[in-house]
Amino acid sequence: MSIFKLNGVHLKHHKNTADVPPVRMPVPKKAVIPMSMHIGAPAVPVVKAGDEVRVGQLVGEAAGGLSSPVYSGVSGKVKKIDEIISVTGAHITAVVIEPDGLQTVSEEVVPPTVTNREEFLSAMQRSGIVGLGGAGFPTTVKLAADVSRIDTIVVNGAECEPYITSDTRTMIDDAALVAEGLGMLMKYLEVSKAVIGIENNKPKCIASMRQATEGMEGVEVRSLPAVYPQGGEKVLVYHTLGRVIGEGKLPLDCGVVVINCTTVATIAKYIKTGMPLVEKCVTVDGSAISEPKNVIAPIGTPVLELIEFCGGFKCPPRKIIYGGPMMGIALPDLYLPVLKQTNAILAFDRKDATPPPETACIRCGRCVSHCPFGLAPCDIADAYAADNAAALEKFKVNLCMECGCCSYVCPAKRNLVQTNKLAKVKLRNYQTKNREGGK
Amino acid sequence: MDNSMLLVSPSPHVRARHSTRSIMLDVVIALVPALVASAVIFGWRALLVVAFCVGWCVVAEYIFERICKRPVTVGDLSAVVTGMLLGLNLPVSIPLWQAAVGSIVAIVVVKQLFGGIGRNFANPAITARIVMVISFAESMSDFSVNDAVSSATPLSGGEMPSVLRLFLGDYGGCLGETCALALIIGGVYLVARRVITWHTPVVFVATVFVLTWLLGENPVEQVLTGGLLLGAIFMATDYSTTPSTKWGKVIFGLGCGVITVLIRVFGNYPEGVSFAILFMNILTPYISTLTKRRPFGGAKVK
DSSP states (O other): OOSSOOOOBOOOOOOTTTTSOOEEOOOOSOEEEESOOSSSSOOEEOOOTTOEEOBTOEEEEOOSSSOOOEEOSSOEEEEEEEEEEOTTSOEEEEEEEEEOSOOOBOTTOOOOOOOSHHHHHHHHHHHTOBOTTTTOOBHHHHHTSOGGGOOEEEEEEOOOSSSOOHHHHHHHHSHHHHHHHHHHHHHHTTOOEEEEEEETTOHHHHHHHHHHTTTOTTEEEEEEOOOBTTTSHHHHHHHHHOOOOOTTOOGGGGTEEEEEHHHHHHHHHHHHHOOOSOEEEEEEESTTBSSOEEEEEETTOBHHHHHHHTTOBSSOOSEEEESOTTTOEEOSOTTOBOOTTOOEEEEEOHHHHSOOOOOOOOOOOHHHHHOTTOOOHHHHHHHHHTTOHHHHHHTTGGGOOOOOHHHHHOTTOOOHHHHHHHHHHHHHHHHHHHHHHHO | OOGGGOOOOOSOOOOOSOOHHHHHHHHHHHHHHHHHHHHHHHOTHHHHHHHHHHHHHHHHHHHHHHHTTOOOOGGGSHHHHHHHHHHHTSOTTOOHHHHHHHHHIIIIIIIGGGTSTTTOSSOHHHHHHHHHHHHTHHHHTOEEOTTOOEEOOGGGTOOOOOHHHHHHTOSSSOTTTSOHHHHHHHHHHHHHTTSSOSHHHHHHHHHHHHHHHHTTSOHHHHHHSTTHHHIIIIITTOTTTSOOSHHHHHHHHHHHHHHHHHHHHHSSSSOOHHHHHHHHHHHHHHHHHHTOOOOTTOOOOO
């Protein structure tokens, strides 16, 4: 489709857990369910200490349009409504539940009646489903767009981060669900064309998705080169459809809805069973994990319990991250829970975890030549150091998707993507000040 | 489990294996064939001159950084590369004190005074060589082969040896510039290791070939003699002093080629590679700005 490919980096895939089906872990001893697992306003707790809850029962209701309801993944007793510190350092409310181990399903869990678009959207709103690729954007907001603006659905099955195989397993084990969910999306969004983009290092996924979508009109499974960050929204849309999502624009602005493959499968599961998003398949891997595997765990399971289920640590862990090694966030606390959008928990030993010391930029240009969007991180770093916000605007640091290719390839080991993130904040403040000054 | 053991650092949590040091080590490895060839052609003193330059470059960098209370960076091997390149750009009979002066100029004046690695706008080895050509004109143009008889480089009017001898480097010249075979081996190694790209060297050499041919010279002799291959492969590909974009590299090579030919054919100096690279070093920021890629999906800046 696209003549020129965007740049990126070739990473070691480390897809160690790709060939083993996920295992369901026993009920955790404690479940900590945060009210903020999505972009937008936090949900509001509707249970109080002492309440009995069941699997699939609402514990936090959505607060406004850009929010998402939260359900319990365990049955048991609410111990307290607590405040925890999330990985971003924000204080967030969480419902702490002591499971009874029975996993009694709530009577609220009944398949929704969906016969038209309105019913579909309202079901999506109730499902608690958010973007499961990692961003946590409430899915219903994405789908509520004006149907006349959408002509294509792109299903993201790239899974370009190393180690993570939870999407891989979805596409192998639940290919039929993905196909079914895609069928529903095409029907209710009135779209006749869909592309499923999968990196070519997952031939099994490509084969199973091709088989599952056989006979579906307008659906194409596309094999893509395994070049990180193939699963970046703008990269994926360009490489599958040849469309460029411009500065400050959304996929919707060029007629596309991009949706993660596990999100699609979860949509189908909800419509069929009425069970909202209460559990996740999480890849547990990394050099400090004894038995790497994919684990199905209730949302709210403390990370430590998940790791203990995988045989615990085989050596002292030095760094634990949510998500993949390129964009994942390091955890300050082992008792933080599995979130809706958690697709992997990786633990690394001292050797893998210690960041190399930063040295002077040698102006080799590798950060520029590997940036998918053609930005110049070395120049951005200079402008940031010089406090030159006008230059940051010119260098388009706002386009940076924070994929981390620049830091990865830098031979001087400079923290370029971190500087980009700081520079984006500086640029936003500068632009806000300019706008106010102009009034 | 104790949380205090956990390290919280920004992503990415994996890094590519190469480093400044490994890149510089690759350049050192790529220069080894030329170094061996120089010892075979010019005798053991070739090794002495190069070792002397390397030693002085490393010591100068260490002392300067200690005096300025900057972190000592001799471990990144960039001073070693500068020393090797400078040494290979000198004639075998160069007095050692002059080589020391050149090394100090390269590291202190050209590199460290501008802020150290990555901050210098001119190639240290090239600039030091030019300083030496001007300051020590006599000893810098005393090219002798292993029989220790002084002779001129073919470019300055000496007798032109056969193409095979030119290719193997058995004629008068600077230590590292004569053996085309060794230099090409080093260049192929650097491209294969992705330390440099082919753009600058190929465009530089091709420009010299075509222009000298158009001007009625023997293009093969023009390409094989003088410092062209050494300059095109090892000095016109220096990171901080040349453009980093693909088209920038093409323009840089083209400019170097044109200036080299103009100096060789019409100028007073028999050799123009050093001046050409230095001149293009100065233009590098402009070339970089002109050849910048437009960010993907980026709106035009008003």
